[in-house]
Amino acid sequence: xxxxxxxxxxxxxxxxxxxxxxxxxxxxxxxxxxxxxxxxxxxxxxxxxxxxxxxxxxxxxxxxxxxxxxxxxxxxxxxxxxxxxxxxxxxxxxxxxxxxxxxxxxxxxxxxxxxxxxxxxxxxxxxxxxxxxxxxxxxxxxxxxxxxxxxxxxxxxxxxxxxxxxxxxxxxxxxxxxxx
Numbered sequence: 001x002x003x004x005x006x007x008x009x010x011x012x013x014x015x016x017x018x019x020x021x022x023x024x025x026x027x028x029x030x031x032x033x034x035x036x037x038x039x040x041x042x043x044x045x046x047x048x049x050x051x052x053x054x055x056x057x058x059x060x061x062x063x064x065x066x067x068x069x070x071x072x073x074x075x076x077x078x079x080x081x082x083x084x085x086x087x088x089x090x091x092x093x094x095x096x097x098x099x100x101x102x103x104x105x106x107x108x109x110x111x112x113x114x115x116x117x118x119x120x121x122x123x124x125x126x127x128x129x130x131x132x133x134x135x136x137x138x139x140x141x142x143x144x145x146x147x148x149x150x151x152x153x154x155x156x157x158x159x160x161x162x163x164x165x166x167x168x169x170x171x172x173x174x175x176x177x178x179x180x
Contacts, residue, residue, distance in 0.1 A: 030169030
């Protein structure tokens with residue numbers, strides 16, 4: 001009987017150790033084939049703004065898992081992807097998770113408003129990186145690029161190109177990344 005109790009405790013303890021682990025292969029097989037796991041790397045402290053002139057930084061989101069997306073109004077794959085990012089934020093955004101979509105480069109305010117209205121985006125605040133300082137520091141060479149950031153402010157994965165972020169696979173990825 002003692003062995004059964006000990007074995008049960010070891011199994012339960014081992015399973016608790018698996019909490020928060022991401023099944024990268026399942027994400028890849030489930031439709032996020034371009035998602036590449038990266039070595040945990042601290043994200044830069046480079047500031048970005050909003051249309052009202054407020055200043056923000058990725059450190060503002062420390063303690064949350066962040067899906068950081070770099071996009072532009074002229075980017076056709078961004079136009080396709082943006083509604084799914086908006087849906088993911090609507091479904092899963094909150095205390096543990098946030099989609100942060102940053103318009104990078106020259107994106108005039110009227111063009112941003114038109115882009116977001118046409119895409120039906122209602123759940124993502126507008127964030128701007130007009131001189132591409134953050135994008136350059138993070139090695140963004142084209143758009144869209146989406147970066148998964150852990151609670152400690154480390155990049156842990158990157159996807160270059162568009163993806164369906166409202167898919168079951170993407171939601172499961174977020175659930176795994178935000179698990180305690």
